[in-house]
Amino acid sequence: MNIEKLLDYQKADREYDELIKERNATPDVDNYLKAKRVRDFARQSLVKLSADNQQTHAQLERLTAAQDEISEEVEAILESINNLNNEGEIDEDEINYLAQRLDDLSSEIDKIAKDVAVISERVSALKKECDKNTSNGEKSVLVLKTLNEAVKKILDEYKPKEDELTEKKNAIKAGLTREEQETYEKVKQAKKGGLPAVLVPLFEDSFCGGCRREIPGAQLQKLNDEGYIFCQECSRIVYKKK
Ligand SMILES: [Zn+2]
Structure with missing residues (x-):
């Protein structure tokens, strides 16, 4: 490697980078770039939150389906008990079995209710996050709109010098392997x-x-x-x- 040539290139490259750094540090461009980062972050977050939201809804649907199944079984058991009563035959074993099953189903329902409470909390947390990101995104879009003209003017002002340094850089670069x-x-x-x-x-x-x-x-x-x-x-x- 030709270190001398590379040093020349580095000098031109750094001169160019310094110019861009100076341009990007002017208050309007700086605020514009910051707003852009906030907007991009808000957009990415919303995509992720929407996926989380879908997942949470799917969980809720599964729990609701489980709840419906249990309700059906409870109804069936109550009907059996009713029938047993009507038939006037008291089968202790059968009654004990059904009572035990009702107990089990009731604890399952309690468990589902707990899960639903956890997920509901998650849903409201997600909603808050979504609202926050939406508001941040909207605010930054407003900032971008407001600064658009001023930033365009600054970019135009820097353009000739930027082109000159790019040309200089490229000329040296052409001499590198x-x-x-x-x-x-x-x-x-x-x-x-x-x-x-x-x-x-x-x-x-x-x-x-x-x-x-x-x-x-x-x-x-x-x-x-x-x-x-x-x-x-x-x-x-x-x-x-x-
Ligand atoms: Zn080192």
Whole structure:
């Protein structure tokens, strides 16, 4: 890898990133981007909540079906008891059996009632969450609408400089090999949001200039031989200043 060329590219790349950072830090753009994040989060949450809601409704339906089944059985038992009474024959075993069954069914009903109470609570919690996200989403959409014109103006103002720096970056990039381009991008993306520096000089003869981790002897040897190594801690390209 040609470290000199990569350093040139890094300089142009950072210049571009700094410009975008400066643009995005202007109050209107900053608020616009924040509102966009809130809106996106609210939308994602609503999708998830709607799935939860469906699941909860399915649970409630299952419980209602179970409740109906039990009610039917209770009715059938009461009818049997009635018939036994009408027939005037008192079969103790049969009556005991039916009484026991009624007891069991009544505890099942209690259990279902408890489950229904838990799920009802869940339903109202879900509703609250939905309302909150809907309101957040609406508020942020309003902010986006209000800021739209101002943000467009700022983007237009930055556009010429942005184009100029992009062109400069691309011109240097064209002189890099495919491997150099890919390695640079891969290392840059090693951190979420992008590493500010992909290439860092060796620090005090034995430390990574990025994360300050001490570089092992074998790696240092490689650095001497090849002019660069990848830091095993932060994955940056560590080079030796000439
Ligand atoms: Zn490092």
